[in-house]
Amino acid sequence: MQFRYLAPLMALATTTVVATSALAQQRTLVINTDTSDPAPKAAFEQLIADFEAANPDIKVEWNLFDHEGYKTAIRNFLSADAPDLANWYAGNRMAPFVNAGQFEDISDVWAENNLGETLASAEASMTIDGKQWGIPYTYYQWGIYYNKDVYEQVGVEVPGNWDEFVANCARFEEAGIDCLTTGTKALWPGAGIFDYINLRTNGYEFHMDLANGKIEWTDPRVREAFAQWARIVEPGYITDNHAAIDWQDAAALLVQGKAANYVMGNFAVATFKDGGMTDDTLGFMPFPEITPGVPRAEDAPTDTIHIPAGAKNKEDAKKFLAFLAQPDTQTRINEILGQLPVNNQSSVGDDPFLQQGFAMLSDAYALAQFFDRDAPAEMAKLGMEGFQEFMVRPENLDQILDRLEKARLRIYQ
Amino acid sequence: MPTAVVPPRSSNRSWWRQNQQWLTPWLFLAPGIAMFVLYVISPIFQSFWLSFYDWDGLGEATWVGTGNYIELFDDGAFYTSLWNNVLWLVLYMLAVPAGLGIAIFLNQTVRGIRLYKSLFFFPFVISQVVVGLMFSWFYAPNFGLFYKLIEWMTGTGVAILADPDLVTYGIIAAGLWPQIAYCMILYLTGLNNVSPDQIEAARLDGARGFRMLWYIILPQLRPATFIAVVVTVIGALRSFDLVSIMTDGGPFGSSRVLSFYMYEQALSEYGYRMGYGAAIAVILFMIMMVFISGFIWKMVRDEKEGY
Known part of the structure; x- marks a missing residue:
């Protein structure tokens, strides 16, 4: 775990040094994820590159963690050294962080972008106390x-x-x-x-x-x-x-x-x-x-991104989340992930299992997250x-x- | 002038001279004591304190008094873990006679004996994680060597690690492999110091075989036996890596030991009950204290008797 976690960090450290000296004007946005498997990693590379292209004044710093190590690490970095964004899971899985006040309420992002409609299938699992606490970007059947x-x-x-x-x-x-x-x-x-x-x-x-x-x-x-x-x-x-x-x-x-x-x-x-x-x-x-x-x-377990309460750059973090919720963004990253976009205006790749899954989930009566996320x-x-x-x-x-x-x-x- | 400097120095020195006899050892001990207090003693008391709280590691800790202990004594999983710890303690002790047997067997002058000794010592050198993985493959259903062997002998294979009644024995067997090697090395060094004169004398008096071992060799191996028992007891009580690697406590918690249960409750993915984990840690500490005090008592007694 240490090595997988260190290598990207070191690479990141060197690039940041180069980047900050060259472009002092840029704002930085720090994102921590555990998407270390090949497909999720590629999807996040794409997502970050797209976001930076759309927002040239923002530089994204990405810390990649090993999947298992992340479950422990997130508890430390949320309170000790919070990034601006972190990925996690919907449903009861996010409840401890929401209840401990470590995730930011982002109901405004949902309201401004009309996400209640486009992300409707996941709204219930993102809502605690009537507020939304993150953006779902992918799920699978x-x-x-x-x-x-x-x-x-x-x-x-x-x-x-x-x-x-x-x-x-x-x-x-x-x-x-x-x-x-x-x-x-x-x-x-x-x-x-x-x-x-x-x-x-x-x-x-x-x-x-x-x-x-x-x-x-x-x-x-x-x-x-x-x-x-x-x-x-x-x-x-x-x-x-x-x-x-x-x-x-x-x-x-x-x-x-x-x-x-x-x-x-x-x-x-x-x-x-x-x-x-x-x-x-x-x-x-x-x-x-x-x-x-x-x-x-x-x-249909849903993966999500949240803003930690201790984030330094919440303005740009919300921009990132709004970008992540867009239908075309979700189409692109889910093509790489080989999973289903949550946004109902996105389109699905032509893999037969994804097509079948998309059809099945679209007319499902309701979606559960999976026992270890619901309980x-x-x-x-x-x-x-x-x-x-x-x-x-x-x-x-x-x-x-x-x-x-x-x-x-x-x-x- | 040198004489002008002498009076203050001499008064300094005299204080130092008066006290250095008792002060010096403490000065030398101070860094060690500071570390020991910071990293060993204070966490023990913190654990005691924490075991009276309900705390998820994130939010507010709430005082529950002896609530964690009351729950613990009504928790089936705790008794399973405790029973497994007893099994570990008892069966792990086999490493001591087995190590002695191999040591005596290897304590001869044959060509290439050093190579054989190092081969026997090999399992102790490799990591417990590797031992665990090797044994999980050995036991693996459908393709494991052990599974195949049983299948060949009896017709139906037995997947040790999937069977709640056998799983702990399977893990202990894996743990014994390196532990026997450890005890063997302790006895081999002990055998080097066995006095040849006494063996000679015993032989003249007609002692052979078991009587020679029991009355002449073993008494001289007492220090080695003591260390072997100590490391084996401690090894059994802190068995964690093998359980974690081979079964993750499963199937349904039947191979858990106290240290693993503590980790699971306090630190694993579905845990974060710090108070409850601390309560388990306290119980484990108490059990260890019984043995540790016994060992210390014996050491002090031996020192007084002048062994």
Whole structure:
């Protein structure tokens, strides 16, 4: 982490020295991000270059952090040495910083640029206490990615609802193929499965109320969701030993045809394709319906940029955010990211998975952020451990729910 | 004139002369004591203090009294971690006899023995992170060597790190590998100092094999045994890197130890409960104090007896 963090910093330090001596007139804007993977890094290079071209009097200083290290670093730099902008995530994930007064209220940027309309799908997840605290610039869909060859080999159709999905699983099992694969070593992939089963069984409002601690974990409706889940856990349709494998290893099982379905986010497409899958062999479907009539809500985690309360150049930071919210800016950076723009006037690249995702999210009833962003951090951690335990030891369900309920009473008091 | 300068200097000197006997050691110790107080003693008391607060590291800290401890003693995850710590302590002790065995085995004059010794010592030289990664691959489901071996022998593979009942044993086994090497090195140096005369005399008196080891060799290895036990106990109690690398405490928290649970609660991505983490740290400190005081007591006693 240190090296990844130091190298850009050193490069930055040298360029700043050169830049400041040559152009003393320029104002500087400092931005910290954790977009260190190749695609996000390229997207930010483009974004910053475009912004500087549009505002020649502003010089952007960009500090690039390693993804994991950033989660700790942001807590330090927000209070110690705040940049003018920092990236983070929507929903409950930003709540600790908003509540501690470390993010700036930017409702004025939203109002002036009419963002309530263009960024409508993400407004709810950016709003705390009736104010907006950041600008969402990208999101991606979750759903089921499947191996078309395996479906053909076993001779089953893409399921239209949960009963058909479960029936397919029995067929896959006979053929010695894992119906659903996952790798929960890092816990979060299991939360994707829970999110969807609960969203499809009980609906968006119930799911959000549960994440916000308004519903008991021992509620019969929660049990009903777990009962639906048990239909694929108890017969062993989920990959064995998923608790010891990473999500990439599970992706390999799908690529090799040892597994049929994978509940994942769209970022996994790159991994599937690196493994040799193509648009002809890799398929995508929204998670099938469980309770008929429940409006279809989706998981779409949103990445955001915020102004720290301690920023020195808030004027230009707001300019940057307004620029980031524009439809053409979002089109360009999301083309590089391979994700979906939040602005509904942006256009989407012609990748079939993005097209499908865009269509799916556009007419979704509502968007959830993902369990570890919708629920407070502590609850998320305990919940995800519970989901993992349930998938390994479904017979422990009562203990798991009691434990989560006990945690709920403490965390949300 | 030199004589004119003497009176003030001599009075200075006399103060110094009067006091230097007791002052000098303290002066030499002062930098060390200052660092020790700043970086070791004061954080201990800060942790005690912090464990009575509810604090997320960002906002206001609120006083909750013994709330964190009450919650801790009603927390299943805490007892899992505590039990795992006990397992670590007990099983890690195997490193001491195993290290002794290898040391005795290697303590002979054969061509190239230095090479064998360094090969046996190798696991201690490489980083714990590397040890952890190697063992995770060794245990990995579907392609790990150990998994394949079990599959070949019994028909079904066992993914140690995915099984809540076996995972801690799997990690301890990984930890024993470098720890045995450490104990071995301690015993090898100890064996160099075993007096040949005594062995000679014992041999004349007819001691062999186990009796020779138990009555003649081991008593002379007491200092080495003491150090080996101390480093093994401390190593077991602060086991963190292997747990973090191999399982991240999982599956569902069943391989957590106290130090890892403390880190998870106080500093990890989903944590930031500084007070609760501090409370765990205090408990861990108390457990360590039992052992540390025992060791110190023994050292002081030995010194008095003149070992």
